[in-house]
Amino acid sequence: MGERLLEVTDLSTHFFTHAGVVKAVNGVSFSLDRNETLGIVGESGSGKTVAALSLLRLVPDPPGKIVEGSIVLKGRDLLTLTEDEMREVRGNDIAMIFQDPMTSLNPVFKVGWQIAEAIMLHQGKGQREANRMAAELLARVGISDAARRANEYPFEFSGGMRQRAMIAMAISCNPEILIADEPTTALDVTIQAQIMDVIREMQGVYDSGVIMITHDLGVVAQMADRVMVMYGGRTVEYGPVDEVYYNAHQPYTWGLLGSLPRLDEVEKQRLTPIKGQPPNLLLLPPGCPFCGRCPYERPGCREAFPELEIVGPGHGVHCWIPLDERVAIREKLPHFMARVA
């Protein structure tokens, strides 16, 4: 992999509400290299989006606050920057693609203008030059007749085109890091594949690092180099995609994989959902957040969060179950049996 772009250590973001402290992200660490794609997966409320917003320091404050940790972007700790310096980082060094393209574009401005705005803001280009570049970017993300399209309003664009426009806006200042927060959730499956292709292509052109936030393991398998599985605001397992998919060590990861349909199944099997609900982030137990839903829970799991255990090259896991027992349990899971067969 290329140069190290981002190093996040022990990031904790909490929300201080009337009801109590919502611990949305708890001591999450990860890194991102140039040209690399990191997938962050987990179900709703697992802290994925808050972790991403923390990178840009866009967590609404109050009530949100980054209480701990460091976010080092190419040697600079973002948490020590002033708000003015941080504005320079946003859009310029780290750009974000949002979940819903239908609402992420300002309805009263022409699409080209909105892209040009970021260019004028960060690169000091004039209106004409910025407009020309905006049309170029639209063409580059696959919008045909881009010069005319740049002069249209968002309501004249389809969902897929709007997401392309959002990508054009995000890459307009050649960011080092592109955060895509569930970029295809609001789009249908055929458009989804196209958008993923565009993101990957742009990554190739600009040598960016991409952080892909999703709850879709299929998307991660297709896009990511490495994957981080989050649950209850914590990292429960991380590693190279193949490692995590074929050699998973955490019961939550097993649960995620088991709830996916497989095309290579020998015989028809029922999908196995994970029982129960995600934990209330207000009342997180001190121990492993998966307690209560984990079928392999044992005494002591609720007491403290397990230390990181390295189980393979770049593959770490947080789990109290001893290694040999974990492997033994996994051998019997239908999902992994199918692969062996």
Place this chain on the structure above:
Amino acid sequence: MTDTTSPTSFGAPQPDSPLSPTAANEVPTTRPLGLWADTWRRLRRNKLALVGLGIITVFMVIGMSQIIAHLLGVQLTPYDPNGVDYALSPKGLGAPPSATHPFGTDYLGRDVLSRTLVASRVSMLVGVIAVAIALVIGLSLGPVSGYYGGVTDAVIMRTADVFFAFPYILFVLLIMTVLGPGFVNVFIAIGLLSWAGYARLNRGSVLSVRTMEFIEAARAQGASDLRIIFRHVLPNTMAPVYVAIAMGIGGAIATEAALSFLGIGIMPPDASWGSMISNYLTYVPAGSWWMEFFPSAALVLTVFGFIAFGNGLRDATDPKLKE
């Protein structure tokens, strides 16, 4: 960056560019109606609003031409509006409308038509300047209030409440006493007093717009708070403001007339509809109705025009009334 567009022209058709619409790939499209085209389509069916628009147009044309004539020092009225001629005012009661003086003459023999025309200058200026002052204050404080919330919001909105709570005319009287009577001071007083309505109206819209995702997207692009407020939020909250402007101009004109009627507005020899109504009132019992009638009619008609148009505009921009 790429060779997909030529570096010089943005949006201009280029035969050799893959982006330019050529005869082969040009697809005839029906462009959806924009906000204004859509509004106009619905406004056009509202007869009363069209009448209002017509009145406003006539008023604007007369008012603007009077302002320009005044600036150039030209007289754009049939007679000198301040030209006293006692021969035209038998018994000091003026002369009724005639072929030479269609609106009659007043107690000093001045031509009422000329004075009514000249007075439109004041109404036009008060409408535009007072509302402009109110807009600048209201649309600066309102969005800031709604966007930041908290203490900022509380301070601005409670200040607005004070402005609302005070009797309007009393407050203008207070300001006029401080500033002293005069042409420009009337505009300032009315402007200072009506900002609160625009601020409160706009704050409400800002509250709903600021939570939208494109605002967060703008922030993620590195836009500053002020830029977000005035570049991204404000333009999304303008539809109700346009309606308030139309109504507000009518209101400002009426307020100026009321002030002049009370004798604290426009001072002689400048004529305003309000001061004419006030001055000529005493002659009505003696039968000289025309002095009072024509400036009153001009005032009523103009205010009605703005309010009718504002009402129509509100109906036309109201998404709930869309068919």
